[in-house]
Amino acid sequence: MNENITTLKLTRRNFLAGSAAALLGTAGAAGLVGCAPAAKDDEKLADTGEAPAPKEPTATRDADIVIVGSGAAGCFAAYEAAKAGAGSVLVVTKSGNATDSNFNEITGTASVETAALKEAGETYTVDDMYERMINYAHWTVNARLLRECVSLLPSNIDIFDEMGVETMVLGDRYNFGFLNVHGFTGKNKGVNFEEGLTALGVEFLYDAPATHILMEDGRAVGVQCESGKDVINVNAKAVLVCTGGYLANEEKMAAEYGGCKVVSMGSLNNTGDGERIVLEAGGVAERIRGLGMNDIYGMNEKSTISVFDANPFMQLAFYGGLLTDPAGKRFMNEYMLAQEPMNGGGEATLHEKCYYAIFSENTVNAMKDAPYYQNIGAPAVWTSAATMFNAPLADFDANLAEAQEEGWCFKAATLAELAELTGLTALPETVAEYDQMVAAGADTLFLKDPAFLQPIEDGSAAYYAFEYNPSAFNTFGGPRTDENCCALDANSDPIPGLYVAGVENGSLFCSPYYAVGGSCSGLSQASGRVAARAMVDYLKQA
Incomplete structure (x- = not known):
């Protein structure tokens, strides 16, 4: 049930199930004028435990929507926003290129009620899938958000078709009793999406990890990112964070899982930057934490080869x-x-x-x-x-x-x-x-x-x-959101202009992994679309 395999030193990922995690742009949180904690220098901030302030920018850019992360959630959000007429959409990402993400490596994704499934004689419905997932999660997730994401699973496959990414229905490997996983027949789907999204007017800024969310009067108004020696403030009307979780952050993994060593099969870019900056911007972490476990076979930290090429x-x-x-x-x-x-x-x-x-x-x-x-x-x-x-x-x-x-x-x-x-x-x-x-x-x-x-x-x-050792492709968990993927503060109030999608949306995924193949990637894609629609509506109200 996975969908994203990478080497221990590079990126890769597998298939038949759920993950497909979004990928990455690092981020941080703070603001424009007056939005960072008051302090004279970073050293003092470190001493007090407060977040470091944004740097003085060397350049600025403007966009209607800025998306932090170019993985599954980020790409599908960019697609949905562009199709909805959002205006300028900019994707800033830690990734070096279109193939540098878990999304590029996944080999399958969840869906229901597609033409291919119907041709195969599968009768499993959106309602069946939702009921299975919400009950499996024991209602620990945001029920409305999950409902909307499941409803978008069929049309996710239509988007892959539009982007020239071919899929085929895979077998019921885990004997769930229904077919749902759509496997990808080609490689480098990230390139297909980069080309298709660029044609829709979406811009990509690679090798540009976001370091802060820019806040003004309690609203998210952009991000600060660093590209080489440049410090760029991207002024935007709405911000989506979807950087793919924190599996490659050994310190955070140790804090979550104690003495258990979890070998990372995912992208080394997934270091928890998205969650960190959203929390610094006033968000609150959801209590659910989980892993998209390696379902190919065992791994250990003494071997450094990928799952597909493993001993x-x-x-x-x-x-x-x-x-x-x-x-x-x-x-x-x-x-x-x-x-x-x-x-x-x-x-x-x-x-x-x-x-x-x-x-x-x-x-x-x-x-x-x-x-x-x-x-x-x-x-x-x-x-x-x-x-x-x-x-x-x-x-x-x-x-x-x-x-x-x-x-x-x-x-x-x-x-x-x-x-x-x-x-x-x-x-x-x-x-x-x-x-x-x-x-x-x-x-x-x-x-x-x-x-x-x-x-x-x-x-x-x-x-x-x-x-x-236990091994995994990605983490689940992060900032709490409402049904529109809008980040919530400690009072459960929405933070205007700030959205979270993909595996670091703390309100969408349960622990353990859903008993549905490809659910990690499918829900990540769908949550990006949910966030994009909400952002477009937010722009209209601004």
């Missing part, structure tokens, strides 16, 4: 076998990670700083000639494996050796020796208890589906432990 032994995290915490104890129903990696399965891994998949050498060696999925009888309940894990592990010997050299694959002659080698002190007792449940055909601890109960101790000459 195939990363897959073993998602095979539904025995998983343990760093003490060597089971901590979850492993089937959840095999079949629901972006939802409950991925969420469960966040309880541990890292986790381990335990296999016998006999079981591992069998993956050289046949996929594990087939070796355990191709369980009908494991629908994602039919598309994801349906082949033997490629370059078996070389990749296994590489995993050991990188320090995330451990091998020992006995389970006791493996426990000593890894520090998984409870591993021998855990395996003994687990194998008893396997023999009985019932997981009496976490009630895992019996199809995934495969023995560990099987007379092998050696045993393996593979180490993984």
Whole structure:
């Protein structure tokens, strides 16, 4: 269920589900004259804990609408605003070009009631989708905003068509019972949107991270951004912030998730700038925080390659076998990670700083000639494996050796020796208890589906432990908004002229990830459109 994959060092992202996060322009918050905290210099501001003041601009620009971020939300907002006759629309972004975003990398998005779905015989409706999502979120989100965003999902695909981005309906990988994910058949959709939006009169300012929202008399009246040595004040009548969340901000991630190391699969531009500047401008953070978890397979911080190009032994995290915490104890129903990696399965891994998949050498060696999925009888309940894990592990010997050299694959002659080698002190007792449940055909601890109960101790000459960290494509959560994506202050009053869309809209996404493939990208696109319509109406009233 994802849609956006990037390398650990660059940007990338995957598909079949939900995210597609918006991307980025950094931002900050403050104002024009008199809108920044009073102080003589940045050093004093740092000492007092107050936000640094905007710099003296070296240049100014004017626009009716300025959009901070060029990802899914930003591009769709620019489209909607331009189509609605907003006048001048300027996109300022930290991205270096049209392909430098999670949006460019996503490979699928959610929709319903499209021509392609109807042709495929799918009858799932907008009402069905909304009811599923609002109930899954337990009404923790803004119900009106979610309702409007879901209603826009069908026409999102029409916009892709208009921009020359072809899509095709993908299968029901997670056995949700309906088709909805539209996969992209080509690459570099960001280029299509840049060209199409430029033709509509939208301007892009790349390599120009926004550092402050400009405020005047309690209203957002523009942004300050920096481009090289230039400090540019963009004077605007309305401001939209959609910079893609904070997954690449290690300090903020540590504050949110404690000792759990979450490996970033998203853009390194996503450092939480948007949320920071909106809060500095008077916004308030919503309480919901979540992650668009990696649903391709396990990753860890000891390997630095992308998910799509990862060592195939990363897959073993998602095979539904025995998983343990760093003490060597089971901590979850492993089937959840095999079949629901972006939802409950991925969420469960966040309880541990890292986790381990335990296999016998006999079981591992069998993956050289046949996929594990087939070796355990191709369980009908494991629908994602039919598309994801349906082949033997490629370059078996070389990749296994590489995993050991990188320090995330451990091998020992006995389970006791493996426990000593890894520090998984409870591993021998855990395996003994687990194998008893396997023999009985019932997981009496976490009630895992019996199809995934495969023995560990099987007379092998050696045993393996593979180490993984939780990994994600993007964060969810940020400033609270109303149903029009207008930022709210601590009194729940709208901040005139200031809007938030995409994954950093704190009122749209739940935790864990919606049980709908492609919902991250689909809702990000739709929220950009909701914000654009509201901004155009705001301009008319100004």
